[in-house]
Amino acid sequence: MKNLKYTLIHQDRDARLGQIEINGYKIETPCFMPVGTQATVKFLDYRDIKDINASLILGNTYHLWLRPGEDIVEKAGGIASFMHYDGPILTDSGGYQVFSLADRRNINEDGVTFKSHLDGTTLFMSPEDSIHIQEKLGSDIAMSFDECIPYPSSYDYVKDSTLRTLRWAKRGLDAHSKADQALFGIVQGGEYADLREYCAKELVKMDFDGYAIGGTSVGEDKQTHYKMIDDTIKFLPVDKPRYEMGIGAVNDILTAIEKGIDMFDCVLPTRIARHGTLMTSKGRINIKKSIYKDDFSPLDEECDCETCQNYTKAYLNHLFRANEGLGNRLLSIHNLRFLIRIVEGARHAIKEDRFLEYKKDIISRYHFDQRGF
RNA sequence: GGAGGGGUAGCGAAGAGGCUAAACGCGGCUGACUGUAAAUCAGCUCCCCACGGGUUCGGCAGUUCGAAUCUGCCCCCCUCCA
Numbered sequence: 001m002k003n004l005k006y007t008l009i010h011q012d013r014d015a016r017l018g019q020i021e022i023n024g025y026k027i028e029t030p031c032f033m034p035v036g037t038q039a040t041v042k043f044l045d046y047r048d049i050k051d052i053n054a055s056l057i058l059g060n061t062y063h064l065w066l067r068p069g070e071d072i073v074e075k076a077g078g079i080a081s082f083m084h085y086d087g088p089i090l091t092d093s094g095g096y097q098v099f100s101l102a103d104r105r106n107i108n109e110d111g112v113t114f115k116s117h118l119d120g121t122t123l124f125m126s127p128e129d130s131i132h133i134q135e136k137l138g139s140d141i142a143m144s145f146d147e148c149i150p151y152p153s154s155y156d157y158v159k160d161s162t163l164r165t166l167r168w169a170k171r172g173l174d175a176h177s178k179a180d181q182a183l184f185g186i187v188q189g190g191e192y193a194d195l196r197e198y199c200a201k202e203l204v205k206m207d208f209d210g211y212a213i214g215g216t217s218v219g220e221d222k223q224t225h226y227k228m229i230d231d232t233i234k235f236l237p238v239d240k241p242r243y244e245m246g247i248g249a250v251n252d253i254l255t256a257i258e259k260g261i262d263m264f265d266c267v268l269p270t271r272i273a274r275h276g277t278l279m280t281s282k283g284r285i286n287i288k289k290s291i292y293k294d295d296f297s298p299l300d301e302e303c304d305c306e307t308c309q310n311y312t313k314a315y316l317n318h319l320f321r322a323n324e325g326l327g328n329r330l331l332s333i334h335n336l337r338f339l340i341r342i343v344e345g346a347r348h349a350i351k352e353d354r355f356l357e358y359k360k361d362i363i364s365r366y367h368f369d370q371r372g373f
Numbered sequence: 374g375g376a377g378g379g380g381u382a383g384c385g386a387a388g389a390g391g392c393u394a395a396a397c398g399c400g401g402c403u404g405a406c407u408g409u410a411a412a413u414c415a416g417c418u419c420c421c422c423a424c425g426g427g428u429u430c431g432g433c434a435g436u437u438c439g440a441a442u443c444u445g446c447c448c449c450c451c452u453c454c455a
Contacts, residue, residue: 037409058408096408104410117410148408186408217407225407245408252407267409274412275405290401320412321400328412 004182014260017350029262043329052337062094070136078138091139099148127168128175135178146186151220158190182209193231200235210241269335283367292317305337
């Protein structure tokens with residue numbers, strides 16, 4: 001704890017340009033963090049991660065606990081060393097798996113019993129376990145063990161769950177002892193403003209190194225999503241980083257930055273890349289469509305990524321039709337670089353007090369679907 | 374010339390009298406994906422004026438209330454023997 005320092009460099013309305021210093025790393029914020037659940041950003045190697053200019057990547061406690069096991073990762077010298085990645089790592093606590101693996105787990109006050117998705121083994125994770133596993137995984141930033149609450153959920157359910165998450169946060173904080181690892185608290189509270197407020201205030205009293213907004217983008221509409229940010233962020237301290245977990249749609253990221261969020265992560269760019277969809281400055285396109293069979297233009301004229309510099313839509317179309325793994329890698333590189341570049345642009349715009357114009361410009365050129373992707 | 378086997382939707386391949394517009398796979402076309410059980414998943418894929426109708430299973434002619442499925446002839450393909 002206390003190994004993390006956040007400096008607010010400049011503010012443009014609520015949008016923040018800042019810097020996180022941790023374990024010798026300097027991370028400019030806002031920043032987008034690629035997700036590397038099982039100690040790999042799927043299909044990318046350490047050079048690719050460096051090339052897209054990722055400032056931080058995620059690992060996952062639940063997945064690495066199951067395989068290869070935290071002891072192996074510890075022996076390897078931590079996740080970063082294990083995957084030969086030279087940069088900071090943040091680990092999610094397993095709280096998201098309480099949500100995504102809902103049909104194979106049970107929650108009680110002590111923690112969560114999971115039935116392993118790999119072999120069905122019954123396994124128990126307490127908030128203390130999550131912290132101890134993360135200490136062994138050796139991430140630079142650990143997250144509190146929480147329940148990511150589904151939407152919609154009743155007020156009573158959300159209240160009970162959020163209060164339990166708060167108790168878990170305290171238990172995790174007390175269990176945490178690794179000096180070179182920061183620990184963030186996660187605000188839950190669902191769509192209920194009073195619960196968001198209470199949860200945020202209680203976490204702030206505990207004095208974490210940073211605060212995350214959890215339980216968003218779990219199926220709610222945009223209006224509700226953005227209101228959950230508003231209902232939370234006003235209670236978070238200005239001198240600590242704020243992280244909205246699990247967002248990766250272009251307008252979600254820009255909106256979060258506008259509201260004062262500093263960090264976000266998402267599987268969206270890499271997942272849709274593997275499914276043949278790329279994000280471009282004009283919107284999302286599916287590279288598998290036959291119209292790209294003989295389209296020898298780059299994926300995105302404005303992009304500086306390795307893929308756009310060297311390959312054509314026709315080639316990517318062919319790779320996907322032929323089910324060649326290179327297509328997954330090239331599209332993942334592109335989508336990640338695309339989002340990271342948007343966030344880099346946001347940092348410049350904030351510095352020059354023109355963030356809103358920047359956001360408006362990006363959005364106006366991006367064709368969104370009905371749900372706003 | 375003789376003996377077998379076979380021709381089913383774009384391709385491969387089930388089906389051997391009604392439950393069949395015809396399984397399944399591939400290919401093709403849509404759509405979904407937000408702290409990764411996801412190189413995944415869902416839908417469509419004979420034609421049309423489409424909660425209904427029209428034509429199909431090499432071709433033609435039959436048997437039957439009813440045929441992709443049974444019979445006859447014809448066409449084509451494969452294997453083996455001369």
